[in-house]
Amino acid sequence: MLTGTSLVGAAVKSPRIRSKNLVSVIFCEATAIYGVIVAIIMQTRLDAAKNLGDVLNPLTIKAGYAIFSAGLTVGLSNLICGITVGISGTSAALADAQESSMFVKILIVEIFGSALGLFGVIVGIIQASVQSFP
Numbered sequence: 001m002l003t004g005t006s007l008v009g010a011a012v013k014s015p016r017i018r019s020k021n022l023v024s025v026i027f028c029e030a031t032a033i034y035g036v037i038v039a040i041i042m043q044t045r046l047d048a049a050k051n052l053g054d055v056l057n058p059l060t061i062k063a064g065y066a067i068f069s070a071g072l073t074v075g076l077s078n079l080i081c082g083i084t085v086g087i088s089g090t091s092a093a094l095a096d097a098q099e100s101s102m103f104v105k106i107l108i109v110e111i112f113g114s115a116l117g118l119f120g121v122i123v124g125i126i127q128a129s130v131q132s133f134p
Contacts, residue, residue, distance in 0.1 A: 010097035011093075014097040021096060023110075030114065041129070045132070066131035070124040071124070077116060078120060081113065081116040091106050092106040092107055
């Protein structure tokens with residue numbers, strides 16, 4: 001939301017930045033897709049565990065905490081990624097409106113910020129796939 005409002009506001013001064021800075025909004029949407037991917041992986045793990053039998057089994061508890069920690073890891077990393085991409089996308093739109101050569105430089109910073117969410121997804125997938133319900 002922060003990126004979109006800054007993009008529209010800066011486009012008033014410099015209309016040429018409208019289409020170029022939509023990349024920042026796309027990076028924000030990619031963060032939501034990361035969460036959906038991990039949710040599907042966790043759902044397939046939980047579908048395999050319909051008949052748990054002994055809920056107090058240590059393997060069941062360990063697998064439950066692994067699924068929980070995977071969701072927490074992906075959720076928090078994507079929250080931080082969204083904030084980072086939003087702030088750097090705002091900076092990209094405002095800097096590009098003033099000087100067009102700044103866009104590529106700030107876009108590289110935005111790509112590194114977007115990588116935070118991807119790293120969280122990788123760690124979350126590893127956490128979710130290491131354990132299986134008995």
